[in-house]
Amino acid sequence: VSASTLFLAALGWDLPDWFSVIGFPLTLLGLYVGWRELMRTKDAAVAARDAVRDTQRQLADNHLLLVIPRLLQASRDLEHAVRRPDLEAAQKEMAQWRELAVQVRTLAERKGGERIALIEKIDRAIALIPPAEEALNDGGADPYERTRHARDRIRDAVDEATRIVTERMAFVEIERTSR
Amino acid sequence: MSSTASADKLKALAERLLERTRDGRVAWEQTDRELTFATVLKPGSVRIGRTTTAGYSLVVTNGQGTTLEQVAVDPDDPFQATSTSMAALVRILPQLHEMVRRQVLEVDSTLDSMLDQLG
Numbered sequence: 362v363s364a365s366t367l368f369l370a371a372l373g374w375d376l377p378d379w380f381s382v383i384g385f386p387l388t389l390l391g392l393y394v395g396w397r398e399l400m401r402t403k404d405a406a407v408a409a410r411d412a413v414r415d416t417q418r419q420l421a422d423n424h425l426l427l428v429i430p431r432l433l434q435a436s437r438d439l440e441h442a443v444r445r446p447d448l449e450a451a452q453k454e455m456a457q458w459r460e461l462a463v464q465v466r467t468l469a470e471r472k473g474g475e476r477i478a479l480i481e482k483i484d485r486a487i488a489l490i491p492p493a494e495e496a497l498n499d500g501g502a503d504p505y506e507r508t509r510h511a512r513d514r515i516r517d518a519v520d521e522a523t524r525i526v527t528e529r530m531a532f533v534e535i536e537r538t539s540r
Numbered sequence: 541m542s543s544t545a546s547a548d549k550l551k552a553l554a555e556r557l558l559e560r561t562r563d564g565r566v567a568w569e570q571t572d573r574e575l576t577f578a579t580v581l582k583p584g585s586v587r588i589g590r591t592t593t594a595g596y597s598l599v600v601t602n603g604q605g606t607t608l609e610q611v612a613v614d615p616d617d618p619f620q621a622t623s624t625s626m627a628a629l630v631r632i633l634p635q636l637h638e639m640v641r642r643q644v645l646e647v648d649s650t651l652d653s654m655l656d657q658l659g
Contacts (some may be wrong), residue, residue, distance in 0.1 A: 380564050388628065459604070459605055463604050466603070481580075482587070484582070484603070485569075485580055486581045486583075486619065487603065487604070487605045488578045488579070488585035488587075488601070488605070489569070489571050489572065489578055489587070490580070490582050490605050491570055491587070491599075491601060491605050491607070492571035492572045492573040492576050492589075493571070493572040493575060495572075496572040496573060507572055508570065510569070510571055510572045511571070511572055
């Protein structure tokens with residue numbers, strides 16, 4: 362079937378035939394416009410979701426910066442308690458440190474993968490706290506030495522937390538001075 | 541330990557720990573209890589210990605350090621193997637403890653250094 366034959370045949374088409382021929386590209390155009398709108402809406406939804414996620418992470422980080430000083434204070438109080446030595450206070454402060462460390466880790470996890478070093482150090486410290494608590498509960502002399510391993514790990518976690526606060530404060534200071 | 545299911549899972553955990561520790565894929569560390577060692581296994585941790593009263597113990601804790609499961613076995617107690625899983629734990633825990641102790645206390649490298657020094 363040649364093109365001229367088709368052209369001649371088209372001359373004899375009825376109105377519904379012509380609508381079909383014109384309607385097909387229009388349908389394709391409609392599909393394209395719909396697809397583009399869908400993509401635009403989807404992009405907006407993704408952007409909104411990303412913005413919410415970023416805000417949540419930022420809030421978690423700000424909250425983290427509020428809890429970390431309490432964690433540092435709890436570790437200092439624990440050190441003082443085992444050095445005095447005050448067994449009851451040491452037990453209380455170790456439990457307090459663990460409670461705050463769990464909060465800090467939860468907030469650090471919300472920040473995504475950026476705080477992985479802190480999370481790992483807190484996990485190691487928390488893993489060593491129950492045996493140290495048992496050692497304190499057993500009583501006996503020298504609670505400083507009897508809790509040495511757990512306190513070493515607590516110190517590692519606290520050092521990492523301090524590094525985060527220092528880094529964050531430096532960042533805020535740079536932002537402030539650059540305005 | 542509360543049930544046979546728990547014993548089965550603890551047995552599976554102990555077997556896996558034994559295998560991975562032998563391969564050097566699990567890092568254990570000394571705790572403040574003598575002859576008790578811990579490793580972080582997300583989302584919690586595991587401790588293996590040796591006590592004068594209960595033989596060997598395996599304790600599983602969550603991310604807050606709260607005990608979730610624990611089992612204590614005494615290889616000298618013939619009545620303790622109440623199930624096949626418990627019988628396996630009685631066999632595995634002493635092996636695991638010895639392997640972990642040697643790893644953490646660097647027993648082999650210390651002996652090698654001593655042998656080197658003696659010539």
